[in-house]
Amino acid sequence: MSTIFDSFERKHDFLICVDSDGCAMDTMDIKHFRCFGPCMIEVWGLHAHEQELLARWNEINLYTMTRGINRFKGLAIALKEAEETYDDVQIDDLETFLRWTEITKELSNRAIEDVLAQKESKSLRMALEWSERVNVAIKKSSGRGKSSI
Template structure:
């Protein structure tokens, strides 16, 4: 597997990390509504409980403080619910163990685990994940697009900051979408599911010589905030259902980052608003 960081170099003093799905690209809802949940129901033959399971899937993955959770962690939550409420899931404990212990939660890493164990649940999880990727590719292109203000915002940010996509989504899908919408020209490196966790991606980016006080993670999910916090960098939230407003205000965040006035009251207020928006 090629190094996702290959060719990347620090060009500017400031770094803006940007999540993709649900943050820059309005694709989270449609992908979960039509791909992730339904593919799980089909792979495990859960049609009898479809309504309840899909509602639960969407609550966990879209509308709560677990929004943006890695697909395999989300799958474990859902299958654990299936086992507890509806029916047995063969081999689930092995999938749970892999999710808890694997350094990388991705299809290639899962393929390796399948080869090593032959576990039925790992095999089905891989088939599910591959089916999700295939179904995402089949989504009508016109229904997946950037949120209003994203292109202008990223162009503005890139004038004085390095830009890194830091996403837990599938690399090919992220690259294709950002290319199709003309956003990729304003990006210095694409770090997706294959590059490891968001925390580890930011950690690696910092080794290129950025001052932590000059780095901002932009995201729509608690995992984005957590990745920023664990690396000691700033967090700018894109609020669910208020994405246009969030992108319209990102210029102020950039200005504060560069003026050294992001820390303290401004950062605290952003985080408070973010949490409140997902827990109301």
């Protein structure tokens, strides 16, 4: 079987590769280590199990077949597992958020805002807060307002 690389001719001393989300560098790991996981711990007050939950967050989002999963789908898995694993973890209104991740046509902040405009939900409100905090953390990490971490 022939591939595109069979006919590749080197013309430069370097090769630039661009990821499917437009990143020229692998920034996924650092975003999850510094932004996604830590913001989940903060928003839901999960400090008592921080190390275990961060490790599991990274497994879900970086080291298993679910790598690259949508942020809200990854959050749903992590929160559900946290509640099932730790007796002292109770996520208010979790079922509403889990159901939303399964039925929504769009997994985005805007889609959560649309639902919240119709009916209040603690879990959706917290998921929105988490997602917005993640976005701020990513921007702060870059130092230039762009995601270059």
